[in-house]
Amino acid sequence: MRDSPNGPLLTPDDPPPVQVINPSGASRFLLLGDHAGNIVPAALRSLGVGPGELSRHIGWDIGIAGLGEALAAMLDATFIRQTYSRLVIDCNRDPGAIDAMPAVSDGTVVPANAALDPDDRAARVAAIHTPYQTAIAAELARRDAAGVTTELVSLHSFTPTMRGFARPWEIGVLHDRGNLSLAHRTLARLNAMSGLTVGDNEPYRMDSIDYTIPRHAGPDRPYLELEIRQDLLATPAGIAEWADRIADLLAD
Template sequence: MSDRLDRALLGIDEPSPVRIVNPNGRSPFLLIGDHAGNLVPRALEPFGVTSPDLERHIGWDIGIATLGETLATTLDATFIAQRYSRLVVDCNRAPDAEDAMPAVSDGTPIPANASLDAEGRAARLAAIHTPYQAAIAAELARRDAAREDAVLVALHSFTPVMRGFARPWQIGVLHGGGDEAYARRVLLALEARGDLVVGDNQPYAMDTIDFTIPHHAFAAGRRYVETEIRQDLLETEAQIHEWADLLVTVLTAAL
């Protein structure tokens, strides 16, 4: 059933939902990008969302694809990135979550999601959500079998203004559940710099909404951290490289 749904949604010439950068990286860090792409499968066109909207924060996490690539190179780490828009299916949501395929996102209607039936949901999950999560699980299983360390680092970015409210944080650290010790050390290291406005579970908290980190890290007792960087600070390659350098220092020191 899953294979049939997969073929029905993605053409054989369309990109895989999973992009793995530096698959042989020797670092303990496993970088993940749930919202690193904003593609829409041809089978879902017309999706009803304009190209400018897909380029906005509702379509993906701006800057994260390049940040993840840069960190993968600098840290010699593996980066598992998801290529399709979070409006098609949000891979940081449980498969049965209503907002995994939202009818409205930050006030913008998503016509292709408004009347989505069970078969349509299942097709998106089979083609995108399941293989992405399976790729993460497979890499963790490989490391476990080889007795290699694994520290999950989820990379996200957030819009500077949401529903009319400015968000002052430059970077947020999310934690809450499982082995929080590593995430808290990252938070302390960022705060200790003294030159950043750091959010402790801000602008989002790791609660029942998040899926990827809880799913792969909590029960297994894995070290993890989820970071959120404000998108206006990731607009240029120079800014992205600055954040990459900062994160390399902080993530490594927190080990």
């Protein structure tokens, strides 16, 4: 499916795999967007799927690019976001995992992922996954060396329904192990808000499948993984509303 099987995956005409928004942000929060983009490298020819598929939740986390940029401005925080579609490679998965480059996603066949050889997989890891994870590690190392306390906030969104089942939560807080202080504080504040249905490890659990937060938070760094329902982020007004709400949560 690549035009140049032996050449680089990304060319000068492709955008860089990582975008760092507000790199000099003074906030203790470091915002992350594992699935904030839905671009496909030109060499992969749209992966053999239509643009409508790339715009669905299988292509990216709807609304997260705008939400992360809004929060970066409101909190004076740095936002590190991934550029390419999760169908090219999922940066919140171990690069060796089968579902890091899924052949089928929520019923949609991805032809370019059907028969990847080791070289194809390695090219995607080297071009996209590694630079993204390296950018996060470098920013944390810089802050640690400067004696700056950092709390990680990973931003995600989820579909209102999955396999025919409605998901009633407006927002979910995912956590597993390590320093849970930020996650627990956030859960408590969300649960105190009237009119919100809050998921505690719903609609997903953070577990061994997740890659970014476990890799960079380790046992000691406070972290928070937020999942927001995608219909609530479908418009600029919705993104602005949730940016206000989350900024208030984090600023306290």
